[in-house]
Amino acid sequence: MDIGIDAIGLFTPHWYVDLVDLAHARGDEPAKYTIGIGQDQMTVTPATQDVVTLAANAANQLPADSLDERLGMVIVGSESGVDESKAAAISVVKLLHLNPWVRAFDIKEACYGGTAGLLAARDFVAAHPDKTALVIASDIARYGLASGGEVTQGAGAVALVVSAQPKLLVLHDDALAYTEDIPDFFRPTGMTVPVVDGHYSTSAYLDFVGKVFARHQSQHHDQYGDYAALLFHLPFTKMGKKALAALAPAMNDADHQRLTERLAAASQLSRRIGNIYTGSLYLSLVSLICEDKTIRSGDRIGLFSYGSGAVGEFFSGTLQPDFANRIDQAGIQQMLSARVRLNVLEYEQVFTAQLPLGDADATVPVEESTARFSVGGRANHARWYRDQQQEKGA
Known part of the structure; x- marks a missing residue:
């Protein structure tokens, strides 16, 4: 029985800052950001959006036939939760008026949480082939103004419907994970921004890439020529180039050229949206489908997921005949084109104007x-949420 991703929805907030503007404001050469990091724009998240609303807005972009009475599980993968106890997934079920007879929970493991959710959903559907699952990778990457990680911020959510006989991507039974306790990234309880050793984290990421790919090839006898594209978790797009370069010595020229070109296409949305943590790998998949019109049904796609701390996993899937129609490509382009460009001062004001910490009552202006x-x-x-469609009586 084939199981995999049936449809994908994407959402990102409506404000962004141009990184050339940010470079000038920080006294840096723009090429440091646009080439050295590989980013052009960065999503700016207003106080009116959090991981719950990002997740619900992403699921709202799914095809109309995606969330029906077959839904049996809702998972949110995130490292940006707004409550230490209650799952964001529960709030998503309420906001979307989903079938309440579902299992709903969150998964946290840095940027790996979305993948953990996807593979758990795959197992759920394998045991209950008449059911579907909704997995949403939703995050807000915040490192602080003028910090070392500032340029790798971003926000967004990717919603994945998992089902039997999927119309977008069949997942193969070849997932391989590696876990090692390393101190590359932390956000202790009570802190609003993480503590990260950027150089160490990059080194660890590339070490995991090498280990996982080598073992996967040893166990599954796959070759780089088997893949139309290799996708990576992209905290910034230059990381994907580094990962592919680490694997390049084992590739022939044709494979390297094909995978390089496809990685460039898979990086385009990340260049504009920024780092969305758990959703970054799946943003790459959306970008590949939207930006590369040479991929075809039957193409095999490899996906490498990484979450600091750390877990790395590689798995693959095959594109299905209707894959291009299971993402609202026109809607994504319209959403990005409608975003508002902020100057650096406006960005800084939005960054600091967040819902106050603690549990005191507060109201956020209507978005x-x-x-x-x-x-x-x-x-x-408790946080409360607005449904603009409901308020307008639609």
């Missing part, structure tokens, strides 16, 4: 965008 869901504020210790 002026086309997003259906937004944060309304906090009352009686």
Whole structure:
């Protein structure tokens, strides 16, 4: 029985800052960001969006036939949760008016949480082939103003529907994971920004790439020529180039050229949106489908997921005949084109104007965008949310 991704929805907030502007404001050469890091734009997240609303807005972009009575599981993978106890997935079920007879929970393991959710959903559908699962990778990457990681910020969510006989990507039974306890990235409870050793984290990422790919080839006898594209977790797009370069000595020229060209296509949305942590790998998949019109049904795609701390996993899937129609490509381009460019001062003001920490009651101004869901504020210790569609009586 084939199991995999049936449809994908994408959402990112409506504000961004151009990284050439940011480079000038920080006294850096623009090429340091646009070439050295590989980013052009960075999503700026207003106080009206959090991981719950990002997740619900992404799921709202799915095809109309995606979330029906077959839904049996809802998983949110995130490292940006807004509650230490209650799962974001529960709030998503309410906001989307989903079937309440579902299992709903969150998964946390840095940027690997979305992949853990996807593979758990695959196992769920294998045991319950008449059911579907909704997996949403939703995150906000924040490192602080003028910090070393500032240029690798971003926000967004990718919603994945997992089913039997999927219309987008059949997942193969070849997932291989490696786990090692390393101190490359932390965000202790109570801290709003992480503590990261960037050079060590990059080194660890590339070490995991080498180990996982070598063992996968040993166990599954796959070759680089078997893949139409290799996709990577992209905290910044230059990381994908580094990963492919680490594997390049074992490739022939034709494979290297093909995989390099496809990686460039898979990086385009990341260059514009920035780092979305758990969703970054799946943003690459969306980008590949939207930007590269040479890929075809039957092409095998390899996917490498990484979460600091750390877990690395490689798995693969095969594109299905209707894959291009299971993502709202026109809607994605419209969403990105409608975003508002902020100057650096405006970006800094938005960055600092967040819902206050603690549990005091607060109200957030109504968001002026086309997003259906937004944060309304906090009352009686809990966040509450707005549904623009419902408020307009649609």
